[in-house]
Structures are given as C-alpha cells and as structure tokens.
Amino acid sequence: MALPQAKQDALAARIAGLDLPKGGWLGEARAEALARLTAMGLPGKRDEYWRYTDPTALTAPQASAAVFDDSDEPPVFDAIDRVKLVFTDGIFDAAASDDPALAGVEIERLALAGAANIHWAQGLYGVLEARGQNPVPRPLAALNSAFATDGLLIRVTGRAAKPVSLVYQHKSESSDAILHHVIKLEVDAELTLLENGPAAARFLKVLEVEVSDRARFHHIRAQGRDHERLAATHIFARLGTESLFKSFTLTANGRLTRNDCVLELTGDDAKAHVAGAAMGDRDFHHDDTVFVTHAAERCESRQVFKKVLKNGAVGVFQGKILVKPGAQKTDGYQISQSLLLDDDSQFLAKPELEIYADDVKCSHGSTSGAIDETALYYLRSRGVPLKQAQSLLVLAFLAEAIAEIEDEAIADDIRGRLEGWLHRHES
Amino acid sequence: MLEINNLHVKLEDEDKVILRGVDLKIGPGEVHAIMGPNGSGKSTLSYVLSGRDGYEVTDGSATLEGEELLDMEPEERAAAGLFLAFQYPVEIPGVGNMTFLRTALNSQRKARGEEELSAGDFLKLVREKAKTLKIDADMLKRPVNVGFSGGEKKRNEILQMAILEPRMCILDETDSGLDVDAMKLVSDGVNALRDGKRSFLVITHYQRLLDHIKPDVVHIMAAGRIIKTGGPDLALEVENNGYADLLAEVQ
Ligand SMILES: Nc1ncnc2c1ncn2[C@@H]1O[C@H](COP(=O)(O)OP(=O)(O)OP(=O)(O)O)[C@@H](O)[C@H]1O
C-alpha cells in the first residue's frame, strides 16, 4: 500500500539533507532500512504510538536551535573508572576519547567498519530494529538505521574490567545527530555501558544489543540537563538463555524525550529489567515506550518508571508485556508512577498486558499522586526545612527505579546527580 | 519554658472548634501530664504547637522561652527546641531511618548556627542511643517506621528525641501500644533526658506511665479546655474514678 502523498512529501523533506553512504555490508543494511522507512512513513500525531507525544519536532526537516546549559556542574560518571569514548555533534571524537583498548572488548567505529563485505555486526545492525517494527512501527528507528552518521560496534567476548562510557558532546547549537550502536555480548560475556551528555539539539539514537546465553549487560544513562534538547532513542535487545539485561535511564530536563525500549526474551530463564527516573520542569515532555516480549520459559521482566513533574511538565508511559504461547512461568512486573508537584503537570499512562500462556505471573500498576503532606509535616516537625523535606520525598519516590542499578558506585553517582538537580531547584 | 495562653483553635476547612481557651504554663525542668477523655483535644493541642496544617488559631498564643511559636514554620519550632513524639508516627517509604535522623539533626544544628555532625560522630551517637532503647541495626536501616510494629514506632520516636535533645518534649500517648518491658525502656529513656532544665508534657490515658515518669503537675482536659489542674494524685483519682465526677464538677 502506497503512502499518502502528504506523508511521502514529509518524509522526503525530512531526509533531503541526509547522507546515505553506499557500499559494504552497511550500505546494504542502510538501503533495507530506507525501504522500511519508505513503506512506513514518518510518525504522525494520529498514530497509535504517538497519541500522547507530538512527533512534529522530531520529524521536521530541520532541528530547531537549542541553547545548551553549560553549567559548571561536573558531568555524571566522571568519578567512575571507565573507558571514555566521545562523540561531538554526532561524530566520534578520537582526540577527546580514551584509547579504546579493553580486554575482552572489541570496539570499532561504524563509519569505518561499514565498508567491509562481511562483519559480525551484519546479523544485528538494523536487524533487531527491523524485528522491533512489529507489531508497532517505529519509523524513527528505521530512519536512524538508514542515515546514522556514526556509532560504535562493540563485541564483548569476556568480562569487561571496566565500563565503556559513551559521552555525547555538542559544539553546534543546531546539531542534528543520528547515532547507531550495536553491541554483541558473546556467551558468558559481561559489559557495563554508560551514556551521558547533551549530544545535540536533536538527537536520534538506536542501540541494538544481543545478549547471548549467560551474558550480562548493564546499561546506565543520564540524559538531559539542557532544557531545549530533543531526543528520540531506541533500544532493541534480544536475550538468550539465562542472560541478564538491565537498563536504567535518568532524565532531567530536555524539552522532548522519547525513549523506546523493545526487549525480546528468546532464551529460557533470562532476565530483563528496564527502569527510568525522570524529573521535569515547565515545557518538559517525557515519554517512555516499552515493549517486552516473553518468548521463552521462566523469564523475568521488570519495568519500573518514575516521573517527578512540575510547572506543567508532561510524562507519558506506554508499556506492554506480551507473553507468547508457550512462555510458561513468565514473571512480568510493570510499574509506572508519577509524582505531580503541582496541579498543572500531567501523567498519561497506558499499561498493557497481552498473554497467551496460562501459567504466568504478570502484574502492572500505574499511579499518579501528589507529595505526601503528612510525611512532609513529619519531616519538618523534626527540623528538616520544607524544600529539603520535599527533596527527600522526591528521592524516596524515585528510589525503586534507582535500585535497579546494580553497581553501588554508579547508583550513588546517579543519586548525587539527582540531589544536585533537586538542590538547584529548591527555590 | 512553654506558656500557652487562651488558645482557641478550629479546623481550617470546617466550622468545628476544638480548643476553647487552653491555658498552660510549664516551667524549666518540669514534667506535666495531660489526661482527658477521647476527643477532648489533646492531640490537637500537640499538633498546633508543632505547626501542623489544617488548624486555625482564632485566639491566644503559645510561646517557647518567650518566643511566639505560632508564627514559626514547623522546622523553626523544631530548631527552637520543640519536639513532639507522635501518637501515630508516620511511615515514610523510601527514606532510610538513618538518613532521616541525620538530616533532622544536621538541619537543626545548621538552623542554630552549629556545626553539622560528621558521619562517624553521628553513627556513634545513634548506636549509643539505639542500644539503650534496644533498637536494633535492622530498624535503623529500614525506611522510617515502615513495617515497624506499634511499639517499635514508639521507641523510634523516643530515639529521635534522644538524638535531637529538644528543650521541650511533648509525648502524645507514647505508652499506647507498648508492652510492659518496652514501657520501662521508654520511660528510662525519657528519664535519662531529665536534667532539671528540659521540660516535658506527657499526654496519656493511664496512670501506669506516670509511675515511671513522675509528673510535677497533672492537668485534665475536656472539650477543648483544661478543666482541672493538680498534683500527681489527680492522675490516681482519674485512674480510680474515671472522668464523670470531674466533668460534673465543672458543669
Ligand atoms: N483534621 C480533623 N478533621 C476532623 N476532625 C478533627 C480533626 N482533627 C481533630 N478533629 C476532631 O477534634 C477532636 C479532638 O481530637 P484530638 O485528636 O485532639 O483528641 P484527643 O484528645 O487527642 O483524643 P484521643 O484521646 O482519642 O487521642 C475530635 O473530635 C476529633 O475528631
């Protein structure tokens, strides 16, 4: 079925200035992604998955300029021993990066590795994304696979001794970055991936992760602090037998953030946890869209999303657990909660369960509430000043999401970042 | 220490008057007890003194060492030395008891211009106080009052009091829910804080507690007023005869 003319025109305008490098295995993958995108068209306000979030700013031909907040606050993860790899305005910045040598980990630049005829990433690049297009189309991810300007291909064969840390910087105020990373954890491998930094005025990112049998992947990212920023990110992950996938995202500020996470549990006894803590002020719009597919037995999935909203900020959560026939003994948990610090802010949640196996345990819950006045009074009666008492209760509210971070030092770092944010807003 | 004059309080959102002219004067080092029928306004008095929302003071004053309490925020009252051990301690999921205690203590010290306690010194202080109240390490680690038994919550209130060292302590039915041994423990904790300067206002229904914490003065509150004031004997009289005679007397 051909797309309506208006949709074709909108897509043509959006991709007009973008480069589609040809040749090599990557050229083929890009061409296939473009074909997917052309069949789908860009997301529109009437699309099911964009009902609560207006994609216009993401689909517009140009990124609007963003004023970045260059506060002197030290970046998150600075104190963590890590291999730091920097992208500036969407291009790998070797001069600003550490030497990417890490035992058990092979790291290549997408822009350089794509020209070969065969590559391990061939089986994954755009492949997990394409799998994730069903049952719900995610055109921005296909656009990313076609036009990514750079990214990393990371193959993990052992236990990485320290985290690989991707840091996104910007120089231009109107940068429009498209990054695509592929990570493959071989059997028994383990990696922690950190991501932070403002990246660009408009940032499209895809992370495809294959977690092989008994491998363990930890992902912690901190988005935001720049209020103008737009970002649409996608994680597509496939999990093997007894593997572990854990992803936590902190979002503070940003005008529009859409984080899609598509997880497929294909091996028995796998565990996938995805969590987010978001704090938004004013014209902040934050959308977490999660789709977890249980396609094997005795797997566990957890979705824990918490949002603190004030001054008219909007939070969205769309989370689905799909349990396929035969995925017995599935343990699925999903919670999405918002703490509304005033009456202007709103939280829109669409939790969904679709279950085709009979022996499963799935629960989901969604709540929206104000700060607990009695707890606030109790704290104040012990001498804790109002603003500080509020901050304590906000942190307490977010605690369940932060608890999903396994590494204590990283969790403390994230907590410190939150405290700093709260402190600056204690006025 | 604490001086309450002609205090009238109604609910903020309703035309319900709860306190109808309370007068009370507690000198330094004194222990006063308030007894009185259910619903007579004892807890309301303690809430109004500590600054809880939802009440409107229509007349009167309450001063702590000459300073008007009713003009202060709850945290300022705490820093000025007022402490209320709650009849129903509040659960705060997600906030660890230790974090809570430390934040409270350091906030008060900061407000008074004192130096904050270091993590090490604080830990030492808490361990010592917790030990005498038989509060185990697990209770200190857990979120504030979450999953605590009734008696554990009350002991946790006294632990806070012991750490914050307020000048004016109000105990609202701290004895309810305590077993006999815990009552002794808590009373010992309170008595240990009696130093001749610190004052106490003990709200209770039972003479039992007053056997342990010996009051200098006993007040009877009914329908939002102090209707009778006397010595420790007054509590015994209530224990033996109930409130009927006392209420009849004033009518
Ligand atoms: N927020 C409120 N809303 C409605 N009624 C209230 C409120 N606070 C207090 N009251 C009412 O005011 C009266 C006094 O209550 P208070 O809790 O002070 O009594 P008390 O003397 O402490 O009783 P008890 O011995 O049972 O603890 C009661 O009738 C109570 O129902």
Ligand SMILES: [Mg+2]
């Ligand atoms: Mg009461």
